[in-house]
Amino acid sequence: MIKSILRKAHIGIVLGVASWMTGALCAHHSFTAEFDQNKPIKLEGKVTEMEWSNPHSWIHMDVETNGKVVNWALETGAANSLIRRGWKKGDLPAGTILKVEGWQARNGSPTANVNSITFQDGRRLFAGSSNGEAKEK
Amino acid sequence: MSSRVTNARCVFLFALVTGTAFAQLPRTVDGKPNLQGIWQVESRAAYDLQDHSARDGMPAAKSVVEGGEIPYKPEALAKKLENYKNRKTADPLGKCFFPGVPRIMYMEYPFQIFQTPEHVAITFEWSQVHRLIYTNGKPAIHEGYETWMGSSRGHWEGDTLVVSVVDHNAKTWFDMAGDFHSDALKVTERYTLVDKDTIRYDVTIEDPKTFTKSWKMSMPLVRQKQIDHLMEYQCQAEAEESVGLFERDPRTWYPETEKPPAVTATMPPSGPLPALKVAANIKRTADGKPDLTGYFSPGGGGANYGLEKHARDFLTPATRGVVIDPADGTLPYLPWARAERINRELPYRGYDDPTAHCFVAGVPRGVYTPSPLQILQPPGYVVILFERMAWRIIPLDGRRHLPESIRLWQGDSVGHWDGDTLVVDTTNLNGKTWLNEVGDVLTYAAHIVETFTPVDEKRVVYRATVTDPIAYTKPWTIEIPLNRDSEELLEVACHEDNGDLQHLKDVRDEYRAKQKKEKAQ
Numbered sequence: 001m002i003k004s005i006l007r008k009a010h011i012g013i014v015l016g017v018a019s020w021m022t023g024a025l026c027a028h029h030s031f032t033a034e035f036d037q038n039k040p041i042k043l044e045g046k047v048t049e050m051e052w053s054n055p056h057s058w059i060h061m062d063v064e065t066n067g068k069v070v071n072w073a074l075e076t077g078a079a080n081s082l083i084r085r086g087w088k089k090g091d092l093p094a095g096t097i098l099k100v101e102g103w104q105a106r107n108g109s110p111t112a113n114v115n116s117i118t119f120q121d122g123r124r125l126f127a128g129s130s131n132g133e134a135k136e137k
Numbered sequence: 138m139s140s141r142v143t144n145a146r147c148v149f150l151f152a153l154v155t156g157t158a159f160a161q162l163p164r165t166v167d168g169k170p171n172l173q174g175i176w177q178v179e180s181r182a183a184y185d186l187q188d189h190s191a192r193d194g195m196p197a198a199k200s201v202v203e204g205g206e207i208p209y210k211p212e213a214l215a216k217k218l219e220n221y222k223n224r225k226t227a228d229p230l231g232k233c234f235f236p237g238v239p240r241i242m243y244m245e246y247p248f249q250i251f252q253t254p255e256h257v258a259i260t261f262e263w264s265q266v267h268r269l270i271y272t273n274g275k276p277a278i279h280e281g282y283e284t285w286m287g288s289s290r291g292h293w294e295g296d297t298l299v300v301s302v303v304d305h306n307a308k309t310w311f312d313m314a315g316d317f318h319s320d321a322l323k324v325t326e327r328y329t330l331v332d333k334d335t336i337r338y339d340v341t342i343e344d345p346k347t348f349t350k351s352w353k354m355s356m357p358l359v360r361q362k363q364i365d366h367l368m369e370y371q372c373q374a375e376a377e378e379s380v381g382l383f384e385r386d387p388r389t390w391y392p393e394t395e396k397p398p399a400v401t402a403t404m405p406p407s408g409p410l411p412a413l414k415v416a417a418n419i420k421r422t423a424d425g426k427p428d429l430t431g432y433f434s435p436g437g438g439g440a441n442y443g444l445e446k447h448a449r450d451f452l453t454p455a456t457r458g459v460v461i462d463p464a465d466g467t468l469p470y471l472p473w474a475r476a477e478r479i480n481r482e483l484p485y486r487g488y489d490d491p492t493a494h495c496f497v498a499g500v501p502r503g504v505y506t507p508s509p510l511q512i513l514q515p516p517g518y519v520v521i522l523f524e525r526m527a528w529r530i531i532p533l534d535g536r537r538h539l540p541e542s543i544r545l546w547q548g549d550s551v552g553h554w555d556g557d558t559l560v561v562d563t564t565n566l567n568g569k570t571w572l573n574e575v576g577d578v579l580t581y582a583a584h585i586v587e588t589f590t591p592v593d594e595k596r597v598v599y600r601a602t603v604t605d606p607i608a609y610t611k612p613w614t615i616e617i618p619l620n621r622d623s624e625e626l627l628e629v630a631c632h633e634d635n636g637d638l639q640h641l642k643d644v645r646d647e648y649r650a651k652q653k654k655e656k657a658q
Contacts, residue, residue: 028492028493028495028506028525028631028637029487029490029492029493029574029637029638029641030482030484030487030490030493030574030575030641032451032482032484032487033484033485033486033487033488033490033493033641033644034484034487034637034640034641034644037451051634053630053634053636054628054629054630054631054634055495055508055525055629055631055634055635056634056636056637058636073636075636075637078508078629080524080627080628080629083279083282083627084279084624084627105640106484106640106643106644107640107643107644107647109640109643111640
């Protein structure tokens with residue numbers, strides 16, 4: 001258990017440092033061509049699916065705005081990078097409530113590159129023991 | 138039966154085995170059957186594994202399945218029949234998705250097998266797919282991680298290479314007729330060299346979710362003596378080009394129908410580069426050359442986001458760049474190419490970067506794409522396998538480059554050792570690749586000389602000198618360390634899961650629509 005928390009903590013540090021440039025670091029495409037740095041977004045919603053894929057993984061999340069629910073696609077790092085850092089499929093179950101910050105796609109679709117993911121109480125996802133608890137939710 | 142007769146029979150059989158098969162089979166230095174070479178299936182299995190009449194685009198053929206029929210469970214058979222009905226649109230291969238194993242082995246494209254003491258690698262002409270089969274007896278580092286091509290571990294049973302392939306996803310088919318499997322698939326392949334030019338390829342399929350019992354198929358793989366050079370067929374790139382989704386740039390691409398005028402510009406030689414010192418304790422192969430074999434992560438220095446030094450911007454930290462010649466770190470662009478480089482950074486040009494389409498990164502970009510690579514040193518070659526599915530085969534036999542009119546995404550590479558440095562000379566580039574996401578320019582005229590110098594146990598210093606008279610005033614050189622790691626390659630299925638391309642196309646299309654409107658006014 002302690003080992004597991006330490007492992008996740010290590011992952012958290014790595015991802016924390018990397019997160020401000022998540023899109024650029026693992027990208028196979030230009031960040032600025034797809035996302036608009038002048039369209040920063042803050043969203044809160046419920047995870048519907050974590051899609052483990054390359055060259056990017058995607059978190060799909062239902063976000064309610066003025067009574068209307070929109071499913072957002074949130075671009076994160078490559079599945080291979082997450083796997084190498086000790087993550088496993090199922091580590092972010094559907095139903096988890098998250099707050100994310102990032103930049104919306106230029107084409108106006110509900111798509112964003114995210115640079116910060118936190119739980120409702122402010123703990124960072126992919127940071128320390130937060131993820132361990134996420135697994136238990 | 139007298140023991141003498143039995144003995145005589147044994148002697149006869151032994152003589153038969155040693156006199157025919159054993160003595161004539163090519164073998165590696167460690168005594169294994171030598172499978173190295175270029176091979177292709179001799180079978181119609183790719184169309185339909187079972188007995189079938191002719192259909193549109195599918196010649197009739199006999200089953201390659203032992204007993205003739207695949208033992209589907211009733212509900213799986215219904216699914217197969219539905220697949221068959223919808224095959225023209227539902228076949229994942231029709232979308233240029235990775236074919237999976239065993240399908241890749243019996244598609245009608247050649248492939249090349251390489252053997253080292255710890256690996257068997259297979260590089261395929263089809264879309265630069267590769268398989269890395271570990272024969273070192275160790276379990277996979279990332280067991281249970283699903284991929285399109287599965288995870289392969291091999292061992293020798295006598296003269297047969299037995300490969301167990303697990304961790305398949307459920308997205309691939311076995312053939313064009315809709316034969317399929319689930320994610321519970323386990324494939325066991327047996328490669329037996331029956332004579333020097335024929336491998337008997339036997340496959341056992343186990344998938345209790347789909348079949349009532351395990352089943353087998355068998356077919357010959359035949360040495361392609363007429364092919365001395367595995368080239369390429371980039372399925373998705375060709376598909377997109379043919380319908381205008383990836384557009385020709387006449388300034389950088391090799392002309393389609395006629396030979397281009399000879400490039401007459403003379404360039405000064407490249408500047409002297411700092412000498413590299415090779416540590417005494419580096420690992421060496423049996424022939425005394427440095428052993429470059431291993432898994433490496435590039436210390437890219439941000440090269441995929443610009444080769445030149447750049448200040449910190451919104452996303453990337455400041456870097457000194459990776460250009461070591463010219464000494465000021467600036468690429469010696471001709472004015473048109475500098476203007477193009479600046480233009481390529483505009484958002485609407487992001488769609489034009491071939492890697493945004495998941496096409497092959499090319500040379501030298503494949504090396505510093507932020508993704509690992511595996512170097513192998515089989516007899517006569519250095520082979521580089523990229524996690525972002527692509528390969529480079531570098532023959533060391535002193536052969537000449539391909540004819541000028543054959544142009545390839547990865548170019549044509551030949552190599553030789555200069556002391557402890559591997560020197561790789563690449564020409565025949567197609568000019569379709571960009572050097573990074575910001576669009577540093579490379580044209581078909583480029584001649585690239587790369588060096589791989591193992592400076593110590595952990596690090597290979599990679600340099601590439603690019604001489605491209607269409608885009609630059611003089612040659613230039615970049616340097617990037619490749620850092621050794623104890624990891625294993627996974628698979629990047631990029632085109633299969635490319636969620637970004639449509640967004641990039643939307644931005645490009647919106648720009649074009651706006652331009653058109655402004656022009657009309």
